[in-house]
Amino acid sequence: MSLFLIVALPFLGALLPGLMNSAGRQACAGVTFMVTLVALVGLLTHLPAVLAGELVTARVDWIPQLGLNLTLMLDSLGFFFACLILGIGLLIIAYARSYLSRDDHMGEFFTYLLLFQGAMVGIVLSDNVLILLIFWELTSLSSFLLIGYWKHLPEGRQGARMALTVTGMGGLAMIGGMLLLGQIVGSYDLSVILENRELIQASPLYLPALILILLGCFTKSAQFPFHFWLPHAMAAPTPVSAYLHSATMVKAGIFLMARMWPVLSGTPEWFVIVTTAGLITMVLGAVIALFKHDLKALLAFSTVSHLGLITMLLGTGTAFGAMAAVFHILNHATFKAALFMSAGIVDHAVHTRDIRRLGGLRHLMPVTFVIATLAALSMAGIPLLNGFLSKEMMLEETLHTTLFDMPWLVPGLATFGALFSAAYSFRLIGHTFLGKERDDYPDHPHDPQPGLWLPPALLIIPVVVIGLAPFLAEPFVKLVTTSVLGGAAEMPSAHFKIWHGLGPALYMSIIAVVGGLILFALFTPLLRVWEATPRPEAKSIFDRIIAAFVGLSQAISLRLHNGAFSRYAAIMAVTVVVVGYYAWATGTVGAATRALQPTNAVQIAGWLMLVAAACGLVFLHRNRLLSLILIGIVGLIVSAGFVFFSAPDLAMTQLTVEVVTIILLLLALNFLPNRTPIESSVLRRSRDVVVSVGAGLATMALSYHYLLRDTVAPSISEFHLANAYKGGGGTNVVNVILVDFRGFDTYGEIIVLGIAALLIYALTETLLSGPVRARLLNRKPDQPRAGDRHPMMMVVMTRVIMPVVLMVGFYIFLRGHNEPGGGFIAGLIVSIAVVMQYMASGFAWASARLRYPYHGIIGTGVLIAGLTGIGSWFFNKPFLTSDFTYVRIPPFYKFELATAALFDLGVFLAVVGAVMLTLESFSRLARRAHVPEADHPMDIDPSREDNTKAEA
């Protein structure tokens, strides 16, 4: 199966549980299970290639200019992790089916789970670091959803937020690190990066890149000092904890360290940072875990500790260390997932996870007891179980590791950590299952149905089998280790054996187990000491830091953003003028190259009207109806200006837009007060005058300046003029630019227009369903209404004129490609024709005759335009490549058929739909506000029966 499909399957499958939710819980879990199973089978089809040591790749170039390609690769390391993710994922899905209660929304849960699974698989199969980063962030986001799945629990929400903050911050750091790495190597492909060890380690950017990448890994894998988020993430449902904290989320950081091992490891910096962080985390986690009373918290800290162990092993930079790390990843994933699930079973049956309230469960829950005990003993490092093997390899490795010139430091601390690790494992068994049976359990303990115990039981099989026959795991672990080493080091010759003979590592193991037993025996006095020692509480520190940042941001933003919008506008205007002046003052000013063109009386008259209208607007703006008339004058003069300056298309557009805008503003003014009161002081008004006159002078100077000069570089317009007919088949260059050269632009624009109209519709709906509706219904118009609401003259006139206007619109549309016109203008003209009917005979009458909703018209328009664009794909041309031909059907003249006309049709429909939906929404408001609609489209109609009677 293609690697793309393996990664895509969980994402595609994520849609299914949500859809299947109403089909029942079984269907929901079943479909999730199937999706994961198919992905796993697909992965396994690559097993022969992986075993043969081949590199399976899949590649699609996406944005090669940026080095951003969709490339995936599968080597034994990726295969190993993908197997863990999908394999344990299957067990988790089965377990979650039985675990989640009837109140939990199962579709939602499995959708999140699959999203997360897909992101994880994406990380381990990525061959491009940029793609890897995307999946990395996706795991942060989807784990946020999973951890906070129980939205009603505050701990769940806080834990999810904390996890997102910490891992998200690490992700940001890692983006920086990966980009640096890409800069050093000159490629973002992992396979290329991995081959450039010398280049990377010699680069001065190595250290910053290393630190940034490690920040990402450490936050994700909960390494000291970022370990605190993991225990808080335990507020998630147990299946999530088992999945995230055994095989997946926290292993992502480990995976990346292993992946980058060939190029980043082996330097003193790597050794000191990674080994120290791992060692501290391991000891700290183990010590805290012993004193946790919540089963899941204990397991959480033990996970932190084991992750520290693996990190430390990777940090040593030796091949043996890497092999031990890989082996422990496998072992930890099996026993820890089983332990989490067992904790979930106990919680499910007894309704508490507090170890102090448990004990004596071995006879009451024998199956759970066996599973949990075997897993915990493996965690403690007891021989004949898999945990023992990798832990002993770890101890062996520490003997050869010297940190800070103290040869005893690493082995000593490792033994100390292992000792606590044994102790908390014993406590987990002893205080939960052994001891006297109690009579005060919150609920009656019992073994659960197989759905809950089978998945952990299956995990116990490898725990025992590998423990008894380590040689079975050896070839595979060595194969994975080869990938980790990546040729940077020789494969260690050591074999996996239970008995290595008497050696220091065995003595250390014995010390750890015996010491663990002693600690367990002394637990009660130790707990008293622990509780008496003051400890920094990570969550409160974290909360304080967050609160400090929030305070700082608030202080800044509330100061700058105080809600006075007119002040923002003034500040912005002044800034623009000042920056513009600075550019003017520091740049060089070229000489004028164009001569002034002559001016005649008509132009001056037009200019005077414009100036009078604009200034009149300023002085008379308090009378709102008058200001509408004045702004109409401005619009008309601007249209006339467009005609004069050789822009017929613009003039037509401006004129038609003017009509609909004025209608819109009139509709709005119907509700707004029709006068603006005097509120601002003289001082403030003078300030505004200064600001606006300054801005006006600046724009005037700028415009005057460039109107007298030619462009510095030749304009691209020449290309458009030269190719409009040859390439686009039209003589109206403006229209050809709109529907052809810059068709994609236009496509975006009609979508924006459509969205604006839908937004207005949505706002109207919201207004009409809220408290505003009552106010509208009770509203008394502040002016007397016209008695003759649907005057006969107007009704007759608009009916007669309607076909004519439609014809004009059609004509304007058709000729658009070669003469002034086109979809935009035709759309506006047709809208005006329809609006006139609304005005003449009222909203109800007109909308009763409306056959297609305006939303649909917008959608059809966008769809037609989009399909026209896609059509060119079938001819192996880029999106929106146009084509045209000339045909002649007798007796007509020869005429042109162009795909651009089809696109223009889409533009036309979108414009009609958008304009009409906008105006219709406004008039819907108005309709609610008035008395009921009239019964007839005309108030006085001589041809009507009742009128004749009344007259008689």
Add this chain to the structure above:
Amino acid sequence: MEFLVASAIGILTASGLYLVLRLRTFPVIMGTSLLTYAVNVFLFASGRLTVGAPPILTDAARYTDPLPQALVLTAIVISFGMTAVVVMIALGAYLGGNDDHVDDPSTEAEERT
């Protein structure tokens, strides 16, 4: 003639900006409309002013610059959409709160002085 166009742009900007700085929604909307005219004419004028040479291909020797025209054409239509959205928001705010002030109430007293 260039001076007439440049000064028209300037006057439209100045009066538009003055209205944008007012305290009620309706004059602000009027102001943004005026600014829209100013910006559109400004962009249009970046193709320089040409009389009697529309960009319709004929046998003529010279044409005006078609590119700014195409850009401004869509800008005019889009600005209608923008105006409509702003008017709707202003209307919703007024109908909902019976207040058509632009600024937050807390800053009003401070701004009026």
